Amino acid sequence: MRLSASGQPAMTGAALMIGAGAGFACVNTLLQYVTMMLGVSAPTATFWQYFIALLVLLPWQGIGLKGFATARPGAHLLRVAFAVGGVQLWTLGLAHVPIWQAIALIMLSPFFVTAGAGLLLREEVTPARWIAVLTGFVGGAVILSPWSDGFTLWAFAPIGAAALWAAASLMTKRMTATESPETLTLYLLALLTPLNLGLALMPEAGGLAIASAPAIAALVVAGLLTALAQYALARAYATADAAFLQPFDHVKLAFNVGLGALVFGFVPPGSMWLGSALIVGASLWLLARERRGIGHRLTRERAGG
Template identity: 60%
Template sequence: MTLFQTFGPARTGAFWMVLAGTLFAVINLLTQYATMMLAVPSARMAFWQYFIALLFSLPWVAREGLRALKTGNLLLHLIRVASAVIGVQLWIAGLAHVPIWQAIALIMLSPFFVTLGANLFLEEAATPERWLAVTVGFLGGMIILAPWSESFTPYVLYPVGAAAFWALTSLLTKRMTRSESPESLTVYLLLLLSPVNLALTLGEGVAPGGGLTTLILVAAGLLTALAQYAIARAYASADAAYLQPFDHLKLPLNVGFGILAFGFMPPGAMWLGSALILAASFYLLRQESRGALATA
């Protein structure tokens, strides 16, 4: 019996989602350092990050053969990539006007879109426990957001839009795990993202630079490939709505890494909101684990 078989589907899915969130937090740290401290244009950063991630994914394709690229859902792959690209563009546009901690808090509106979509399109049960956990997590995000403050501007709609499109990406990922392998989902995303990112960076130049910049780009690319694979494994193991609170862990992870790397100390409301998000995540894990044991 493997370790993941001992965990069960719910805990296995949670493990992969937390791992993905941790990897993305490190990627954000590298991206912020490259763009802010080394003056790397954001479009160029995105292109090399995902192109290098694609290169790291090629051994998976060689190991799996053409099976990793064979699909009967090419249209869904295209829609999924388009949704991810739009989400990324809205996210970047939002970061140009909205503080990072506020933008990340707004991304936590995504579970509402996911829970509704999972119930309508994936026929997953929207249990009271799930709604309670997601609601508590959203309340934590609202405390961090503080929409009643004077800093609330129309620009905050950009992260809200990103949350909606990333939720659509998550729902499509879960739907496609019924017939697609994690390797296929990962490679197609990286393969189709690269041409779009290349087109966006042509006006600023494509040359990656050298020295530390190249090292950061390579590291970000490798971690991106691993993170995308971890997400696919997560959705192959557990329901999309159940996994969303664990995706919220990216908030305290990003804050923590930001403090360690840049010394940025967020306001006190950040800690209260983060505590609610963590409490909701662990509550949901406990409820789902009990449900899995009851049906075993």
């Protein structure tokens, strides 16, 4: 039986995806606080975030160095390359477009995953899922607002980041057939760490020193949450189909916007709400159909047993 067609594994995967989204939203808020309010450079903060996450994960549940055993080093490198490209485009977008627009546009990533799950992983993508994908991209166009005076081509950077992160997610799903969630998370953090170190040591980046105690504490918490969220994400993809999980990934939009308003007083304009309503509405509509489908399948299976 497919995991997406059985109740308990699917709901477990959904809960893990929602938990990962909440964790990443907290990480984003902590990093924004450290860089915007405490003056830590972005490369320095990113290095410590992922380095602390790696230190947290290595001894977790006795994983140790045995977690690095793999027969697919090339696939791990490609997955991390997609992730690094996404990070670079994300940072580039943040430097040129409003934060509310970047956060909302990054929510297109699940629709790239759903499309890729059908085209590349050959998972079943129903007509309802394709309708949700198209509706999501319409919502993205509203948020992008190419007809407005404030439109800039830099707004495509978060969309590019969304596509690359979707590619990394699809690689994660493909590799769960042979790689454990522990190994996937370890390689991601281990390969990101030296890349982040090189960026942090560049002359204009400010080095590795952090003079503020609140910044150190915030980065320690961000590193811990990064490890937990990355592990939850890998475990979710090992539990349920990638296409099924994507509506639950949209919950992180509410987490990000809510925390942004609470901590920074950030209130997005109307176009963000309209576009996000289309994105989230498409996901909720798809979720309702998927849940009815699961219920019908389970009913037929019980009747047949």
